Amino acid sequence: MSRYRILLSLLLLAGILYPATLPDFKLKDLNNQWNSVHELRGTSLTVIDFWATWCKPCLRALPELNRLSAEFYGQGVRFIGVSTDSPRNSAKVKPVVLANGLEYPVLRDENSEYASRLNITAIPTLLIINANGEIVYRHQGFSPGDEILLRAKLNQLLTDSK
Amino acid sequence: MKFLIVIAAGLLLFILPAQAQLRFDNQSSLLLGNLPGSTDKSRTVWHNQFTVQAGPGNWNGQLRLENFNFGAADEQYTHLAQFRLGYQNQIWQAEAGHFYESLGQGLLLRTYELPGVVYEDLASRRQYGFQKDLLGSRIALFQQHWSAKILWGRPLNRLVPPGEKFSDRRPVTLTAGQAETSFDFPLNGGLMVLNAAETTKQQSYGGFFTRINLPLAGDAYLEYVQNAGDDFRFKDLSRNFAGESSHGFYFALSGGRGPLSYSLEYKDYHDLTLNYNDPPNLVHEHSYTLLNRTTHVIETLDERGFQAEALLALPGENLATINHSTAVSQIAGVTSRFEEYFIETEHPWGHSNTMRLFFDFLQENQAFQKKQNQFTAGLSTTAALTAGWSWQGQYEWQQFRRLYQFNSSLNHNTANHFFSFGVTRSQAWSFSVSSEFSNDPLETDRLSTEGLKDRIITVWPAAHIKGSLGENHELRLFWGERRGGTACTGGICYEVQPFNGVEMTLISHF
Numbered sequence: 001m002s003r004y005r006i007l008l009s010l011l012l013l014a015g016i017l018y019p020a021t022l023p024d025f026k027l028k029d030l031n032n033q034w035n036s037v038h039e040l041r042g043t044s045l046t047v048i049d050f051w052a053t054w055c056k057p058c059l060r061a062l063p064e065l066n067r068l069s070a071e072f073y074g075q076g077v078r079f080i081g082v083s084t085d086s087p088r089n090s091a092k093v094k095p096v097v098l099a100n101g102l103e104y105p106v107l108r109d110e111n112s113e114y115a116s117r118l119n120i121t122a123i124p125t126l127l128i129i130n131a132n133g134e135i136v137y138r139h140q141g142f143s144p145g146d147e148i149l150l151r152a153k154l155n156q157l158l159t160d161s162k
Numbered sequence: 163m164k165f166l167i168v169i170a171a172g173l174l175l176f177i178l179p180a181q182a183q184l185r186f187d188n189q190s191s192l193l194l195g196n197l198p199g200s201t202d203k204s205r206t207v208w209h210n211q212f213t214v215q216a217g218p219g220n221w222n223g224q225l226r227l228e229n230f231n232f233g234a235a236d237e238q239y240t241h242l243a244q245f246r247l248g249y250q251n252q253i254w255q256a257e258a259g260h261f262y263e264s265l266g267q268g269l270l271l272r273t274y275e276l277p278g279v280v281y282e283d284l285a286s287r288r289q290y291g292f293q294k295d296l297l298g299s300r301i302a303l304f305q306q307h308w309s310a311k312i313l314w315g316r317p318l319n320r321l322v323p324p325g326e327k328f329s330d331r332r333p334v335t336l337t338a339g340q341a342e343t344s345f346d347f348p349l350n351g352g353l354m355v356l357n358a359a360e361t362t363k364q365q366s367y368g369g370f371f372t373r374i375n376l377p378l379a380g381d382a383y384l385e386y387v388q389n390a391g392d393d394f395r396f397k398d399l400s401r402n403f404a405g406e407s408s409h410g411f412y413f414a415l416s417g418g419r420g421p422l423s424y425s426l427e428y429k430d431y432h433d434l435t436l437n438y439n440d441p442p443n444l445v446h447e448h449s450y451t452l453l454n455r456t457t458h459v460i461e462t463l464d465e466r467g468f469q470a471e472a473l474l475a476l477p478g479e480n481l482a483t484i485n486h487s488t489a490v491s492q493i494a495g496v497t498s499r500f501e502e503y504f505i506e507t508e509h510p511w512g513h514s515n516t517m518r519l520f521f522d523f524l525q526e527n528q529a530f531q532k533k534q535n536q537f538t539a540g541l542s543t544t545a546a547l548t549a550g551w552s553w554q555g556q557y558e559w560q561q562f563r564r565l566y567q568f569n570s571s572l573n574h575n576t577a578n579h580f581f582s583f584g585v586t587r588s589q590a591w592s593f594s595v596s597s598e599f600s601n602d603p604l605e606t607d608r609l610s611t612e613g614l615k616d617r618i619i620t621v622w623p624a625a626h627i628k629g630s631l632g633e634n635h636e637l638r639l640f641w642g643e644r645r646g647g648t649a650c651t652g653g654i655c656y657e658v659q660p661f662n663g664v665e666m667t668l669i670s671h672f
Contacts, residue, residue, distance in 0.1 A: 023215070023217045023222055024250065025250075026250070026255070026304060031375070032344055032350065032373055033344055034304050034309060034344065036252065052652065053447075054447040054448070054449055054652075054653075055449065056449050056518070056542075059508075060516055060544070063479060064514075084652060085652075085653070086268075086272075086274065086440070086652055086653030086654065087264070087267040087268045087272065087440065087441075087442045087653070088440075088442050088443045088444075088447060088653030089447055089653055090267070090414075090442075091383070091414040091415075091416045091425040091427050091442075092416070092425050092471060094379075094381060094416050094417065094418070094423070094425075095416055095417070095418050095423030095424060095425050095471070095473050096423070096473065098379060098417070098418035098419075098423045098473075099418065099421075099423045099473040099474075099475045099481060100475075101475075110264060110268075110274075111262040111263070111264055111272065111273065111274040111275070112262075112274060112275050112276070112277055112652065113261075113262045113274075113275070115275075115277055116262070116275045116277055116293075117215065117222075117224075118185075119185070119187035119213060119215075119277065119671055120277055120278075121187075121189060121277045121278030121669055122277075122278055138633070138671065139589060140589075140636070141586075141588075141589075141592075143544065143546075143552040143586045143588045144513075144514035144515055144516070144544055144545060144546035144552045145514055145546045145549060145550060145551075145552060145588060146588050146589075147514070148549065149550065149588055149589065
């Protein structure tokens, strides 16, 4: 018991010193091709949205994120959708993507392995990653008006990076 | 010695440079309250899960510590729930320790995690994280037009809680492999093999899958797996193809064009209860409270069925979902049948506001019990108040008749109601109240009276608060009564235990 406490203390102390960064991972896209998350990153910012077809707030967010993706594309911002749908629902991912007309890439994380690596404990969760690969913003849930907050956050982070 | 290893590991992580890319996550839940129906009425327990991950360069590693305290002495535990060391580049990936893996769509093998979900085992009353992993190692190769993976490991039997013997929690050793193509052709596919060895027996399985790109943005997927005896010789093929031996068949068709998108799936599973697989259920996963609880749970001993779903995108971002699923299972000569029809419409209104209406009809004819004419309907709405503020309201109603094969005097009508209302300050906090009402005699009948008193209404009121404490911490508070029953999250169905009291959860990322 005591050895776990010592380890815990050391790790907590180390955690304060170092920023969280985005690990690379290979995931399949809707066409069954392997994609590296790092290869899809934007030159300035990357927005990763963890969602699922059965999650109502996730579905509410999709059209708004699609609009934001188009709006910020020219500024080096890239959006990546990560569907956490298990095989139970994986046949429904493509229909939802088509119905919402999503234009950014959507990857499959069927065992929530990538979500686990990033300790995503609820969906939707949206991460913003800067050019250094650091996770600079975490947005959980989606309520009406959140698209305004996200737009403001992206503008602020783009300004800060210049 | 173990103590020194732990200290050394801690120091090593501490002195690594910033490129170590350390991430820390902690989820802590404290329950103060009672267990309805238990002779021991007091219940105060604390569950904590701490995860540290490091990813210097192409390497990655993880440690997860889990402990459970304050319950009875034999319930408490502290253990190293997971450890992993991995290496990955553009061509290959190797991992040792605890990891997750699937073959095909999970008919033979699927391990997974439900992040954030804490499971409570009814028998031991221990709480633990919802992760069903493999302990062993794997190597995966990624090439432009093909990929392959092999693994060796012991899958966790999720129903055996921490604190039990290792051999009880991980009784099976798996050796498996899969190879698949990813050419820029309309047709691709793969092969898979799996061997499961226990102390006294072993079984092997083989299978294949194929993916076909169809015109009009369509995709078809077909998977077949088969028991191959204890030595991969497929000796009883005629028996196997007659459907008498372990096998699984899954087919999915999905796509869309213009405003219409669709998916159509078919399943045929027989003797496929492997404890390390998770075949697709083919029943719509509902997020509505009453429908989520009364969903069909797959019977992998023998089940066939199909699911069809259509999404219709209408002008003004209106969206309609229509779903039908049917499942027929047979155990010991008794046939059970499940049928469900579901329709949901989504209407945006005002700026950023949404209203959803749904209607569901379900019938389930089980071995000794029949759920007849279950109607469920409801509406939910989410609307903005001012900048950053919004409210949500939801009401669901459900009615059905439960029939018993051997004692019709027990037959009864049941109605369930659920409502919730809440206010949210985006990314800051939210507050909501909810309640369920039911006259279901399975939960509300008083044992002290004769016969069923199905007019007794039971209420489960609750309040929920969620607040952000800075950018790195989130506090969730539940106060009230939680109705137990089946719950499905991320495609996985499990039992939630009823509870009265207060539950506080603190989630931290840094």
